[in-house]
Amino acid sequence: MKDIEIRTVAVTQYLQPLREGGSLPAIVKAEDGFLYVLKFRGAGQGKRALIAELLGGELARVVGLKVPELVFMELDDSFSKTEPDEEIQDLLSFSVGLNLGLHFLSGAITFDPLVNTLDPVIASKVVLVDSLISNIDRTVKNTNLLLWNKELWVIDNGASFYFHHNWNTWEEHLTRTFPLVKNHVLLEQATRLKETSKEISQLLTLEKIQEIVALIPEDWLIEEGELLTPNEMRSAYLKFLTTRLSKMDLLVKEAEDAR
Known part of the structure; x- marks a missing residue:
């Protein structure tokens, strides 16, 4: 890769x-x-x-x-x-x-769960990635998914990682799962969670996560009055994601129970 x-x-x-x-x-x-x-x-x-x-x-x-x-x-x-x-x-x-x-995907249309059906593997991937990053904004009201050239495109992940809005308590999120998966727009179509979770765990290696976290511009990590340094914030994102991946079986069970 x-x-x-x-x-x-x-x-x-x-x-x-x-x-x-x-x-x-x-x-x-x-x-x-x-x-x-x-x-x-x-x-x-x-x-x-x-x-x-x-x-x-x-x-x-x-x-x-x-x-x-x-x-x-x-x-x-x-x-x-x-x-x-x-x-x-x-x-x-x-x-x-x-x-x-x-x-900008010119001519793309908003995904409608009442009209559009997906490959269950794709639906399962979206649900599990959103569980990993704690994305609270992929619901029926606001799918943040587009159809373009007859394919599903994922957009708008800005409501994820909500622990970073209060660095004083970010470590409390390490022990949590993602109960709000119950509201996920693709939950009903995500029928291949177990096998998909294995593929995700293989692809999201520690090295790949480190590479992605390293992309964050230094300037975006500097906030006046913030307790953590940019390096400490990067370490927090890395720890959150690796901890989340270690709980993949729990995230799968939580999603299946919700469905």
Whole structure:
């Protein structure tokens, strides 16, 4: 398996906000000519949502799920100066620097569990990855899944790793499982959890997890008044994920019981 690389591109044009998202992401054009959905560091959950998006997306990709390419996106201060909408102006101003973008899948449609059926292995992978990263935002109300070219694409992992919103208590999460899997939009279709869990455990090696955690930009790990250093935070993400993987059998049982 090849090494993971995240490209860095500069934003050249702000096109339109996506107002259905609480954090007000936007469609932008980059210097490479492609369109991206830009997730802003200055939005409500800040840089931690970008970290969750990055980690969740690359973990999902490693286990064989379709995820739009993730890129680091440089945003300069010129955009806020020409934006007439005050709310967006503030968001752009607070987000100068390194942000995160997802390749825009033009023409994609939202996955509808009442209409669309999936390969049970793919459904099981999504459920188990979301259990590993404690993703609370993959429900019937908000699937955060797209269908594009007749394939399922996983987006929006920013609500994962919610322990990192309070580093004082993060270690308490090491002993927990993921009871909220009961609300997962794909739970009914995830009928191959046991065999899929073995594949995930083989693919998510310690080395691969270390490689993914190492992708987090140093700047995203620096918060004023924070008790932990960036290196300590990286170690925490690593320990959380490896501990979670060691509980895979429990996560499978929890999901099966919920279904």
